[in-house]
Amino acid sequence: MSAGLLRNSFKGAASAAPFFPTLLDQLPNAIVVFEAENQQLIYVNAAAESALDLSRKSLEGQSVHDLFGSNESLNHMIQEIKAGHFSAQRQEMVLHSLPGSIHQDAIPAHVVVASLEDPALIMMEWFPIDQQLRSERDERVSQQVEANKQLMRNLAHEIKNPLGGIRGAAQLLEYELPEKGLREYTQVIIKESDRLQDLVDRLLAPHRKPHAMESFNVHEVLERVRSLVLAEFPKGLKIIRSYDTSLPEILGDREQLIQAVLNIAHNAAQALSSEIREGIAQIELKTRVARSVTISKQRYKMAMDLHVIDNGPGVAEDIRERIFFPLVSGREGGSGLGLTLAQTFVQQHQGFIACESSPGRTDFHIQIPYRRQEKS
Template identity: 40%
Template structure:
């Protein structure tokens, strides 16, 4: 049985192989003897050599085990081989990688526009990236299961909750004594609080998502205005923008929710700093290159940091801060950051946090270069320069 080529190459004929070159993973096309027929740009970059210079070279020159793969693949019909190994790069330091060899069907070779004598594809990814991709996939699976559980739980709570509220209202209408009415008022108030909690729990799954180019600097300026109106004294919000950053593709309303939640959490955590007039939040944007998002390497991303000078996240919850119902504040619901993470990942991005007393930095990474997928090819607007 033959193994198909990477799924990114199955989207249509490549002609001059622009998609092959666009892959962020280093890919070597090999003939039956294990000699290179062509490579993509990522492979050229990782080896520091051109594809013309690499053509005809044996793969075993770069990966020692490769010399034993090809007789096995040809005689025993093996369609795939995977190894944690070293990639030799001439005078440069060897690189720890995961190498995956897959046989390729002739029809796929023609469809991909690869040289006709190509029989195998060798995909090479840095070991750290491969392990991170596995971790990300596992975490995403766990979060998806948790989200499904919470969504079902929320619906199950809402049904009897409506009955409780209705019964309490009917009972209150029949009561005469004020002390009895106080009891029903408690029932109604707590039911309303629980209803609000359930509504927030289900919020990420209700509103349909839109996808359009969004200027993140405009979003951050809007959030800055809202936070300034909510916290009128003792808080300063600074901006350090890379105004050359293009638009990202996603839902503008959800981007506002992401950064509003992060900024509001920071402001609420800095009670003592605001009382002394020393609280500060900084919005920072930068272009990031060659980063891992959702288990895949992305060539360009927008990095947005929300930094505050507050007390930091308590050690006991730092590793669980994005889980639902985890909060460091007595009055908090623990849903804000789980919703933030859901919205960020929905946009194809990632969110991480580093925290210590005096500095907490939430980093949001959002992929760039997706305007074509949103059906928008116009040049994005640039944000106004910081004041």
């Protein structure tokens, strides 16, 4: 939106706030409008609500400095606009969100402060600098995943046919062997063939006919996952619920989502073996709502944010960029398929999955957009 159009949108006094155009709520960047004199917020768009993880009602009435603390760079920009030295200023800076907000990390952001036609009002817009980088990364990941899926499908089909022949030949050979002791070797061939057949089936399973979609409560999924993990790890592990119970039901495949989250949580529990022995292991299941999100270049009004966070040693640095690739595992004896399947299931819901990991904290982030049920 041009600066002129923005100014016209906010023409009038602060009392006109209830009539601000809803068009600003559709913009992807966070925008707030505040009074120049006391810097008190009178308007917050949906993207700003999402960025600060606070409702519009609780934000309006706060001052800009209540939100971002004593930020000298931001204060200087506001004073320059207020004095009429510039109509708009842009700068990259680090923003800190309101104390008590969930998002309390320092956020490197591109900030724009601009005057409006009414000199009593000032507009501030910001967006994380890494937003564009993430969009480019998501596109690369999507292309890589599609290439991997095609490769694994082709490879699985190429393996499947000769594998059946090997197993059949081993069975026939077993019948012809004169000594029973020699059958031990044919059993090795048969059992290993069966193991490989199971691996091939698991590689092909996500690409077969999709299941019927239904609306369901994501917290029912998380409670199922929680009970399954605690049944296997009953001592030394604490699973914390941090649910936003206001989340609406999501449209998807319940069993696929259970399997996706279970694969992640189960991996986390296995990585927490030392912490479990010490009795300090912790996994957090967290849900939030995200507004005005872009996933694979598609814009959605609202999405479900789901986090699986553990306090384990973190993902090994040498595989951190490849953990969703098939057959890549950070655990000895692991199949390397759990996270690949989780990614496939999430992408089949038009969502994305990402991981941020460092020693002491690993966060698997799933975001799935809310979509309407298609009419049959």
